[in-house]
Amino acid sequence: MEFRSTLLVAALLAASFGTTQAHAGITPRAPHPNLLPSCGEGDPNPPIQDVVRLRPARTLGTTPEEIHAKFANVVEANFTHGSPSQIMSRLSDKELAGIARVYKQSNAGRPPKLLDIMASRLSAKDLVRVAGTFGVSDVSAAVQRSASPSVAMLYTSRVAAGEVKIPTTIMPMSGPAPTRYMTLEEIYLEFRTxxxxSLGPGAALSETVIYAGGNLIAAWGVGSAIGTGIATLIQDNDPDAWDAIGGTTAGVVERVQNAANDISNTSGTQRGVAEHSADGMFNYPVSNSFNFYGDWDVSDDMGNDMGMGCFN
Known part of the structure; x- marks a missing residue:
């Protein structure tokens, strides 16, 4: 979603943004002072290169098993402290199906708390859509437990009228996955909520590229898998960006891989320039948002540079 069309949305989300970031243990960022005379020439105080910048380690866990198991908690927190109706309005059917599949894998054996959160805060129309991906029986049970009587009545009538549609389920991504952290799809879906x-697929994809460049190349030891995996996400979720970036698999993979490598190989203000360039592949959705540091400061260096007026 382009900047001009998101100004109103940004205003509506601003109130929930601070609460969401606080839940993640992050204090909302204030504008940074102009400490450097120019951009891309090194940083006198280079940032500590945290391996996990998406969320604190205490939230994510420390082992692959803990991290994948806690993905369900991450999505629950995003829907609890954000605006579920706004999140739902921006999710495609394929993205919602992906969240349903990954959530169920992560939440195996536990009560589906996310469905109760949705039932208590979504409209009957949205809940019918959720039923198409999470399953009618599970969503209906959550509606009976947690929805208001009026929403439950309308939801039941819509289900009885055959309004539940089952979208084409997105298949698990092929190829390697991070050995210590989240899969690319999990990262994308977390950013997407x-x-x-949540402003649009381009914003979540931009953050995924920036996060992968800053964290996953070192863990994977190769950038080609990142380029291939994120190219698949782009093709599935943002066809317009696919055409703009390259239009062919080889072209998109190369540009994404190069962008991630540039981020991985730089630091400080130079990394900020690389992050801004990566954001440019998607027409600068993070740069033009109400928070150019990104979710959980994923584009922190770009935010620093923008605070200094580097890209004005």
């Missing part, structure tokens, strides 16, 4: 990423 967060304040900045």
């Amino acid at each position: 967060a304040p900045v990423g």
Whole structure:
């Protein structure tokens, strides 16, 4: 979603944004002072290169098993502290199906708390849509437990009228996955339900590229898998960006891979320039958002540079 069309949305989300970031243990960022005379020439105080910048380690866990198991908690928190109706309005059927599949895998054996959150805060129309991906029986049970009587009545009548549609389920991504952290799809879906990423697929994809460049190349030891995996996400979720970036698999993979490598190989203000360039592949959705540091400061260096007026 382009900047001009998101100004009103940004205003509506601003109130929930601070609460969401606070839940993640992050204090909302204030504008940074102009400490450097120019951009891209090194940083006298280079940032500590945290391996996990998306969320604090205490939230994500420390092992692959803990991290994947806690993905359900991450999505629950995003829907609890954000605006579920706004999140739902921006999710495609394929993205919602992906969230349903990954959530069920992560939440195996536990009560589906996310469905109760949705039932208590979504409209009957949205809940019918959720039923198409999470399953009618599970959503109906959550509606009976947690929805208001009026929403429950309308939801039941819509289900009885055959309004539940089953979208084409997105298949699990092929190829390698991070050995210590989240899969690319999990990263994308988390950003997609967060304040900045929920503005549109391009914003979430931009944050995924920036996060991958800053964190996953070192873990994977190769950038080609990142380029291939994120190219698949782009093709599935943002066809317009696919055409703008390259239009062919080889072209998109190369540009994404190069962008991630540029981020990985730089630091400070130079990394900020690389992050801004990566954001440019998607027409600068994070740069033009109400928070150019990104969700959980994923584009922190770009935010620093923008605070200094580097890209004005």
